[in-house]
Amino acid sequence: MADKYNLKNPAVKRILQELKEMNSNPSDDFMSLPLEENIFEWQFAIRGPRDTEFEGGIYHGRIQLPSEYPFKPPSFMLLTPNGRFETQTKICLSISNHHPEHWQPSWSVRTALVALIAFMPTNPNGALGSLDYKKEERRTLAVKSREAPPKFGTPERQKLIDEIHEYMVSKAPPVPQPSASEASEENPRNEEAETHANSLNPESLTAGEVILDQEVDGIVEEQEEVLANANPAGVEASREVQPSVSRYEVLQKSDTRVQNPKPETRVQKPDDRLFTLAAIGLTIAIVVLLLKKFIKSTQHGALFSDGS
């Protein structure tokens, strides 16, 4: 397969490197694969962030990498209705090609997907390609997103989308049941009953708990991976997938951390030692001068007594 790609192209080499890393360290939060015929187009699916109205949802999308990648940012398009980003439209993010001035060459598809998960519960503020549905509508869309993957593009793309969807369904737990009001409860229950007759069985609940444990482990591993890659932005993004955190705050924290390096103490020790020795030497010299002065004073007294 390597013969199919131009290995002299730095963008292709970089993309193959990312693909190798993602295959060796898979995540439970997202999955992404490139087309065989065009390595610059990737299909991805992300899991809705937990403790939000998107939890349990599986959202598909497409990433298009530019020919100057990683020096130019990619473009992102969501395919599954989600209530936060429009579908079939390139979305405006600080990591997308709408803002090439904010792009960092050290970011990758992995960090972009982590950031996308973190952006889901944020306030859109009228950004291009954003939507602001209500929580109930988003939860309904999350339940619907698990039933079937979206239809998009050629049969090869559809095959890739189906494969990714199958992987994500096996990894992500189902949408949690809201207990706020019965009206919102009934709709998810009915829909779940239609698709999964055994959803209320104890065995099913036990399996769900097991999946939850696996997710926790996956997230821990993910953070370690990000730390190993020395990518502060990634670390912040993966740690704080919370509704109130925005991308810019994440970057500011990263900057603050990086700009406070530990000072080196070894280099200063020799200087301190030399300085101390010089001070001691000077003190001894002063003591000697004072003693000499004292001796002269004593001799003067002796001379006076001789005169008398």
Added chain:
Amino acid sequence: MASGFGESTGRSPPSPSYFNNNNNSDAANFECNICFELAQDPIITLCGHLFCWPCLYKWLHFHSQSRECPVCKALVEEEKLVPLYGRGKSSTDPRSKSIPGVNIPHRPAGQRPETAPPPETNHFHQHGFGFMGGLGGFVPPPMATTRFGNFALSAAFGGFIPSLFNFQMHGFHDAAMYGGGAGFPHGFANTFHGVHAHGFPLRTHQGQQDYYLKKLLLFVVFCVVLAFIWQ
């Protein structure tokens, strides 16, 4: 599901043999933050991020609008980049030809500080031995006393100059307060350059210690001046 995983595995391209899983975690520590390959012509920014020189050059000169670090957005100044010299030979990078009509210049050279001064332990010991001999000469006649006085005076001056030099190294940010600094232009320049090249900010504890040392030095200078006036 098994067949799906099989397809996923088969779809990934074969990786080079030298990049097996065992070495991957170790090699990642020396991979460029832009091309994710083992760094060629490695160079490090002041914020500590490692890049290939061609990758960083392309980013700074053709893509970045504010000359920022590709990882943390810190300001990158080319005269403050530090190259890494390993055991490998410097080879011509074929990627420098990927941009038509553009030649990537050579990596910035390392800023080598001056050679470390020779150890002064022996000199200090000899100095102390001289003092001991001087102290032993209290009893001798006046002629010997006069010689002793000259020796002490010379020792005082000798001790004063190194103290000034070392003091500047610590408190270079207060150099304006001491006009004597102008007397050592070479030393001052070296100290200034050294401090900035290393980029080690002084800690609170270090600042406190420096403060005490400054107080001690001022007290010693005051005593010396008092002794001269008294004499």
